[in-house]
Amino acid sequence: MYHHFTGGIKSFLFNLPNAIMAMRSTRITVLEHIDLEIFSGETVGIIGKNGAGKSTILGLLAGVLLPSVGKVDINGRVAPLLELGAGFHNLLSGRENIILNGALLGMLKDEVNDKLEKIIEFSELEEFIDQPIRTYSSGMLARLGFSVAVNCDPDILLVDEVLAVGDDSFQKKCVEKMIGFKGQGKTIVFVSHNTAEIKQVCDRVVWIKDKKIKLNDYTEKVLITYKEDQRTT
Numbered sequence: 001m002y003h004h005f006t007g008g009i010k011s012f013l014f015n016l017p018n019a020i021m022a023m024r025s026t027r028i029t030v031l032e033h034i035d036l037e038i039f040s041g042e043t044v045g046i047i048g049k050n051g052a053g054k055s056t057i058l059g060l061l062a063g064v065l066l067p068s069v070g071k072v073d074i075n076g077r078v079a080p081l082l083e084l085g086a087g088f089h090n091l092l093s094g095r096e097n098i099i100l101n102g103a104l105l106g107m108l109k110d111e112v113n114d115k116l117e118k119i120i121e122f123s124e125l126e127e128f129i130d131q132p133i134r135t136y137s138s139g140m141l142a143r144l145g146f147s148v149a150v151n152c153d154p155d156i157l158l159v160d161e162v163l164a165v166g167d168d169s170f171q172k173k174c175v176e177k178m179i180g181f182k183g184q185g186k187t188i189v190f191v192s193h194n195t196a197e198i199k200q201v202c203d204r205v206v207w208i209k210d211k212k213i214k215l216n217d218y219t220e221k222v223l224i225t226y227k228e229d230q231r232t233t
Helices: 054-062 094-104 109-123 138-150 168-183 195-201 219-232
Strands: 012-023 028-039 043-047 078-081 156-160 187-191 204-209 212-218
Touching (some): 028 054, 043 195, 054 156, 054 187, 054 204, 078 138, 094 109, 094 138, 109 138, 138 156, 138 168, 168 187, 187 195, 195 219, 212 219
Parallel strands (some): 043 187, 078 156, 156 187
Antiparallel strands (some): 204 212
16 A cells, blocks of 8 residues: 655655565565655665664665555655675775775766765775775775765665674764764665664664564664564564
8 A cells, every 4th residue: 555645845756655575595584564754855874683674674765675565755866875885896996896886876077076076085095095905904894885885975865784794993984974964954764783873873763573564763762662572482
């Protein structure tokens, strides 16, 4: 069923009306009846245990997965940061991968070149930027991927737990960048096990449990209920 939302001046960006995500080869249902709308300027956290379907939701929003039932509507330029090294080529240098990944995110060549030094500076990988990324640690890949994503001027930023592999100082820097995006009216969907970061960044939280949305409400309310559930299960 399609649910129409009349929620003020915020324009609709995402809608997953009654979407069901199943793996076609084995017919294992990953998500069931996901009715979710995300609006322009919102910062939404997605929480749940491993295997709950959090990353699948981001994959649907990014367009890299298709629902077996229902549909996904997207309005805006999306920058997905879904997994380490996604969109990168191991044999290319960090600098070359910035150009490649920027193109995959819809940036023109001149646009990438104009932002190249800014991306490198944000990543703090100046010393390693001309080395092939096969030599990079997981933390370095996270730095590079996040730096490209946030500098492609997206309307929508999707972040899936990749920041967990970075060091504390860079994680803090990324959270501050997301808060800055929020202040610019950008839309962010943030998957994380770090409830402190979720609380710091997100206006609203969606809790996924048993393949379905268990709770979709203000951040504080969802986190309290989620923590109580963790203590009792």
